[in-house]
Amino acid sequence: MRLVVARCEVTYTGRLSAYLPEAVRLLVFKADGSVLVHADSGGYKPLNWMTPPTVIEDGDGVIVVRKRAGRSEDRLEIRIGELLAEVEHELGEDSGLEKDGVERHLQEALAEQPDALEDGLRLVRREWPTEIGPVDLMCRDADDGWVAVEIKRVATIEAVEQLSRYLEVLRRDPTLEACRGVLAAASVKPQARTLCEARGLGCAEVDLGLLRGAREPELTLFEA
Missing domain, CATH: 3.40.1350.10 (Trna Endonuclease; Chain: A, domain 1)
Structure with a gap:
């Protein structure tokens, strides 16, 4: 799992369009291809996300996440204005949530x-x-x-x-x-x-x- 804290702006295009203006956010990149964009408010739900399978292209100051959606493509473009922190951990296999x-x-x-x-x-x-x-x-x-x-x-x-x-x-x-x-x-x-x-x-x-x-x-x- 890769965790990035950065000042960034996020643009989503696909079945609909959405834009998040530049602000400090937490970006979560999971090993299964999931990508989540979190703010420091709003509870547990991310502001935007992509479910696997995805293709992640990490360029110079721009991270592009792409996913096929039928005949079209969903695209999440994250423009990094300032990188504040970045860490990566290997979490290994998870046994999953045990049902009550x-x-x-x-x-x-x-x-x-x-x-x-x-x-x-x-x-x-x-x-x-x-x-x-x-x-x-x-x-x-x-x-x-x-x-x-x-x-x-x-x-x-x-x-x-x-x-x-x-x-x-x-x-x-x-x-x-x-x-x-x-x-x-x-x-x-x-x-x-x-x-x-x-x-x-x-x-x-x-x-x-x-x-x-x-x-x-x-x-x-x-x-x-």
Whole structure:
């Protein structure tokens, strides 16, 4: 991983255009090809970023990051006005984030009963590998279409972004270009549900107790 602190301006062109005027920022270049541009405010989310695979061209005072996006190309151009610090570390292999109990148990239960999410859904594989991490469940639907399922204890906007990144990578494979995405969680935040709807992703709240048969579904009485 390479970390650069520099006074720089950043221009993004591709499916849309964006410009960051000159300021001091943290630039993160990961071994997998990810590039992130951070400010010292705004929380954890970068101001701009590129996901792998990328091509990085480091010239005299200019760093250009390129990525193919279908028939077009995304391009992030970073012009260095003043280099303040630079460090590089080899982080090695990472074991990944270990799921908490609820999340792990949800994945196990849904792997056994994928049709709890959708009639006719059947499991193909747990922890389907991709370049950016494993998809929790890869399934086929009643029409034999591919469905990627990401499972969380609490589904937030970041969970939607994660599922979107998985789908972007999966759909590069011609056999998976029509793959759908479903976000499953014990609890779904309203903002996450709204973003799922906007991106055409499925979203489901799952009760682990019901999946395990530990309790019966609540009965609702209707007036005649």
